[in-house]
Amino acid sequence: MEHPENDAQYKGLTVNAGIVQPDSVSPYLKNRPRRKREVLSVNDYVEGILKGNITILSQAVTLVESLRPDHQVLAQEVIEKCLPYAGKSVRIGISGVPGAGKSTSIDAFGIHVLKEYGGKLAVLAIDPSSERSKGSILGDKTRMERLSVHPDAFIRPSPTAGSLGGVARKTRESIVLCEAAGFDKIFVETVGVGQSETACHSMVDFFLLIQLAGTGDELQGIKRGIMEMADGIVINKADGDNIEPARLAASQLRNAIHIFPTPESGWTPHVLTYSGFFGNGIKEIWDMVYSYIAFVKENGYFDYRRNEQSKYWMYESIHERLRDNFYQNPLIESMLQDEERAVLEGRISSFIAAKHLLDAYFEKKL
């Protein structure tokens, strides 16, 4: 699918809105014959990005997301040339289950940080489910109504191609492009239902978890393992009758957190309440985030974490490709189900099954 922002005639639209949302193009524009897209060279892309040209940035992100091998080669060259100009932003992961009010919150957060700290904000996303649900996050432009028309904001839905690994990789590469284009604040949104959080956590400097006060003692929808990734937990919808339940939940969470030893960063996660809709408590959240950033830049953890993340992605990419190559091997595909069944029925051990498959794979290979 060709994104409308790739076509020169729509440039005005995308620059103003800062949103890349094919579905928002009017039927009239959709049905007009498109002009053949001019092919940009690597240098065109890089120059455009470094000048902060949103249209070209947008096209480059589309290139990164493309599955076409020639696009991928081009994209890697663009990324490599942008790398020296990247890395200077503050990257914030924002997660929360559906219904926690992520979009409204991100709208409020974005407007706040742009007003208070200036600069430029890019909002990206990791949502491997978006292919099926056609952009379940960042898809509904109306939920970020202020940010979507802000001249210093760039909002981009989740890449829709394939596996979590693939989607996350594209988001991480888009971060590089956005940073080279002068975006000094990056939000990465995830859906809050599990593995996407690990991927998001491994590309941001601060991981913010949005929660709701639940019924009874439980926090609604919190997943095991996710709370431990959070550098800050914020409880949304602390307004009206819900202020007290939100405060109670915050206090319970603080107690729970204090049972654990201090994380590697030396920073004990803060728990705050706010209302994304009414805009209460937003300032306190971002004071907290920026205190954290100052704290970890001072103690060296900021750079340490970024280096660890770079290594993580290198090794993760290697392991993903090794696994893909194995499981996509026709011989393995034909054997796998039977071996798994034999293991589940207790006929052979897990290790023998693995050995059968590996022997077949390497014998064929070598």
Added chain:
Amino acid sequence: MEHPENDAQYKGLTVNAGIVQPDSVSPYLKNRPRRKREVLSVNDYVEGILKGNITILSQAVTLVESLRPDHQVLAQEVIEKCLPYAGKSVRIGISGVPGAGKSTSIDAFGIHVLKEYGGKLAVLAIDPSSERSKGSILGDKTRMERLSVHPDAFIRPSPTAGSLGGVARKTRESIVLCEAAGFDKIFVETVGVGQSETACHSMVDFFLLIQLAGTGDELQGIKRGIMEMADGIVINKADGDNIEPARLAASQLRNAIHIFPTPESGWTPHVLTYSGFFGNGIKEIWDMVYSYIAFVKENGYFDYRRNEQSKYWMYESIHERLRDNFYQNPLIESMLQDEERAVLEGRISSFIAAKHLLDAYFEKKL
């Protein structure tokens, strides 16, 4: 290194003690010339194991732990023949940081379950550090003084060979042999410092975490992520002046646990206090463990978890071997450091570095 129990003349020793501890052999015995070991056939091993012969079981475990390729082939055949007789035990993982009193507790736990429930108990371990520390767990026989002389207990230190994956695999294979030998209770001890717990968790039916009440609010030494694996948490040394702090810690932990949603098993982890040394609270712990087992056998989670574990080990073995094959490739070994440095210095992206390595690997391979 040849374990003394492999030599026929020491059989009496190991059968009585149920312990395999090379260092506990007297200098006199150590210096005597050894008789050539008789080579057992696969059928000898299997028959001996199925008869519950501890000496042969012990030799088979040594075979599983051996790094010699011919031993490994033999071991796999023995395991495969034992598989139909395995799986009928209750497997309990027991973890806790050094100083939590694991050995004293396991001694008390073991004596309790053998007295109350009968049957036979095997105590195995996963401790990848034991090669360096020469058996840091299960090494000190005196700490399990009652269990180590119990006729229905078999205590075996951690395999010492290599990586966590290798050590864990050997422990998991030893479980099969012990079960085939009629051990219907298996304890798997780990050191409580991180990754070993994941490995242990993935081979047991119940994961028991031993804690100490710490100073202030914090539980001493609890690691992030480990608490979430626990099906039960027990706070040791609840005796004398420490009863109140232990109870307080238990109550804080219970509150923390209730914030999370109920685990997949449908069982909310219990938190209890006890004294391994004085033997208080032991009965309550094992009533709890056996309630859990009854509960998950009833709701189907017991079998589900075992199946998931079998699959986990099959895929884990595959991925480990794929990675080993990659990183042990001389070409990759020669390139890896430079690529990683280039990534850390921001010269190339993580994905490009991965690509360089993968291209070199697969080009060489195919």
